[in-house]
Amino acid sequence: MKKLLEKLLSASQNLWGRLKSNPVWLRTFNYCKVKILLAIQKLKVANFKMVAYTQPRLETLVRRVSKNQEFALSFKATQIILYIAIYIVLSTLWHFIGGFVEDTKARDARMRPVSVVTSPVKLGKITVVQTALGTVTPRNTVTVFPQVSGILSKVFFKEGDLVQAGQLLALIDPRPFEASLKQAEGTLSKDKALLANAELDLKRYDTLLKQDSISKQVYATQKSLVEQYKGNVLTDEGLVSNAKLQLEFAHITSPINGRIGMRLVDPGNLVQPNNATGLFVITQLQPTTVLFSVPQEVIPSFRKFLQEPPPPEVIAIVDTIKTVPPANASYTDHSKQNRSAKTDSTSNAPEKIIIPVESWNSDSTKKLSTGYLESIDNQIDITTGTVKLRGIFSNDEMNLFPNQFVNVRVILDVLSDVVVVPVPAVQRGTPGTFVYRLNSNNTVSVVPVKLGPVDGYNVQVLEGLEPGNIVVVDGTDKLRNGAKVMVGQASGAANAGGKGAKGSGQASKP
Numbered sequence: 001m002k003k004l005l006e007k008l009l010s011a012s013q014n015l016w017g018r019l020k021s022n023p024v025w026l027r028t029f030n031y032c033k034v035k036i037l038l039a040i041q042k043l044k045v046a047n048f049k050m051v052a053y054t055q056p057r058l059e060t061l062v063r064r065v066s067k068n069q070e071f072a073l074s075f076k077a078t079q080i081i082l083y084i085a086i087y088i089v090l091s092t093l094w095h096f097i098g099g100f101v102e103d104t105k106a107r108d109a110r111m112r113p114v115s116v117v118t119s120p121v122k123l124g125k126i127t128v129v130q131t132a133l134g135t136v137t138p139r140n141t142v143t144v145f146p147q148v149s150g151i152l153s154k155v156f157f158k159e160g161d162l163v164q165a166g167q168l169l170a171l172i173d174p175r176p177f178e179a180s181l182k183q184a185e186g187t188l189s190k191d192k193a194l195l196a197n198a199e200l201d202l203k204r205y206d207t208l209l210k211q212d213s214i215s216k217q218v219y220a221t222q223k224s225l226v227e228q229y230k231g232n233v234l235t236d237e238g239l240v241s242n243a244k245l246q247l248e249f250a251h252i253t254s255p256i257n258g259r260i261g262m263r264l265v266d267p268g269n270l271v272q273p274n275n276a277t278g279l280f281v282i283t284q285l286q287p288t289t290v291l292f293s294v295p296q297e298v299i300p301s302f303r304k305f306l307q308e309p310p311p312p313e314v315i316a317i318v319d320t321i322k323t324v325p326p327a328n329a330s331y332t333d334h335s336k337q338n339r340s341a342k343t344d345s346t347s348n349a350p351e352k353i354i355i356p357v358e359s360w361n362s363d364s365t366k367k368l369s370t371g372y373l374e375s376i377d378n379q380i381d382i383t384t385g386t387v388k389l390r391g392i393f394s395n396d397e398m399n400l401f402p403n404q405f406v407n408v409r410v411i412l413d414v415l416s417d418v419v420v421v422p423v424p425a426v427q428r429g430t431p432g433t434f435v436y437r438l439n440s441n442n443t444v445s446v447v448p449v450k451l452g453p454v455d456g457y458n459v460q461v462l463e464g465l466e467p468g469n470i471v472v473v474d475g476t477d478k479l480r481n482g483a484k485v486m487v488g489q490a491s492g493a494a495n496a497g498g499k500g501a502k503g504s505g506q507a508s509k510p
Helices: 002-021 023-066 075-111 175-210 216-249 296-306 312-323 492-500
Strands: 114-120 122-138 141-144 150-155 168-172 251-253 258-260 280-283 288-295 356-360 367-376 386-393 405-422 427-429 432-438 444-448 450-455 458-463 470-474 485-487
Touching: 023 075, 122 296, 122 386, 122 450, 122 458, 175 216, 216 251, 288 296, 288 405, 296 367, 296 386, 356 386, 386 405, 405 450, 405 470
Parallel strands: 114 485
Antiparallel strands: 114 470, 122 288, 122 405, 141 280, 150 168, 168 251, 258 280, 288 386, 356 367, 356 405, 367 386, 405 458, 427 432, 432 444, 432 470, 450 458
16 A cells, blocks of 8 residues: 555656646746736725725714714724625625526416316215224133033044034033942832832722721822832932933033134043033134124214114004094104105014124224124213114124134214315315315416215315316425416326225214
């Protein structure tokens, strides 16, 4: 590295020596030197003249302001003040000139038409949807416990199998219970034989009593013995039934249809009815339910479901009254229009109102299943201000798994022939919610609007717009009231979103 630096230094010295030895460079250098010294001399003279001209006038001004007639400024202080004043003046001029140029450019830019994408205001359909986060909760979950004590000898299932109600799942060693059953049956046979013999003796004693061959006491004793044997037989039959029941309890069957979980006890272990844990857990999957909570403010949206239909007998009485109107009465029957549920052709009882419920995956990109609202809790949780609802799903494709978190969409209503605009057209600012409406002269106007429910790409407009109006959906960031626009073509993504995009909107009150 040191040798390289030495070579570079030597090369630079040789180059400088060649330049100095060249007469052209020497004459040029001397000429520039003379001119620079002359310019410096002129600047010094100008500087001296300006300071000499400014110094007495500045001293006079300061003496008048401070009323100090002995005040004096040095040449250097006057020079500094003068240069500061010149700098301030030049800076102010530069600022004003630059601002004027920028304002001119901005004004020219504002005068140019803004390229925008528009969309017509149409009559369409809005699905009023309430979204919530739900948990898949099985309709029935059963923990199977043994009902008798014994050794778990066999298991007839694999973990995770789908089982049917009544299917044999496990077997507790049945030999003690079979022996108890045989013992009870033997005792029953013995007591039945004794009863039969006692009844035959009672018949003989009855004949002898009629012939006055035995005393009444002997007959009464034999009759009592027959009743005693009957009681023994009844007791033995109960013991046999109990032994059969214990033997049946040794054969463990599934109480419901569903999926069986992990085995909690392995074969060969002693199981007892008072065990802390059961043998296995069975969860019903078809149908299944989803529990979710909604804010208390939206409970009125479920008023159709909360209004229970009247009992059939009440409807029958009302229909009877309608068939006999009072004299001179003229009225129109609106009961069919106001009735919230359709009536069956063979019965006057209205059907229960069906509110569809959809379950979607965690990122709301795939619909898992469709069901309906089954029940609403009878009170509001005071800690969260929400009320619980339960939706039921057939779960035919097994997309819903117990304790799975899903996004729930409750379809409350379908609004037809309402004014809708694309969601990107709605802006928010000082006027509240507003849109840019396109005028006939290619200018835009700010129109405040009142919005309704959102359904994916579209939102309902309650006030402010009419069908046929044209609103700006893209390019609104450069617009202002009265700005000129140039209508361009919508992008492919915007067209696709306007035609088929459908997300989960939050149900809002008008």
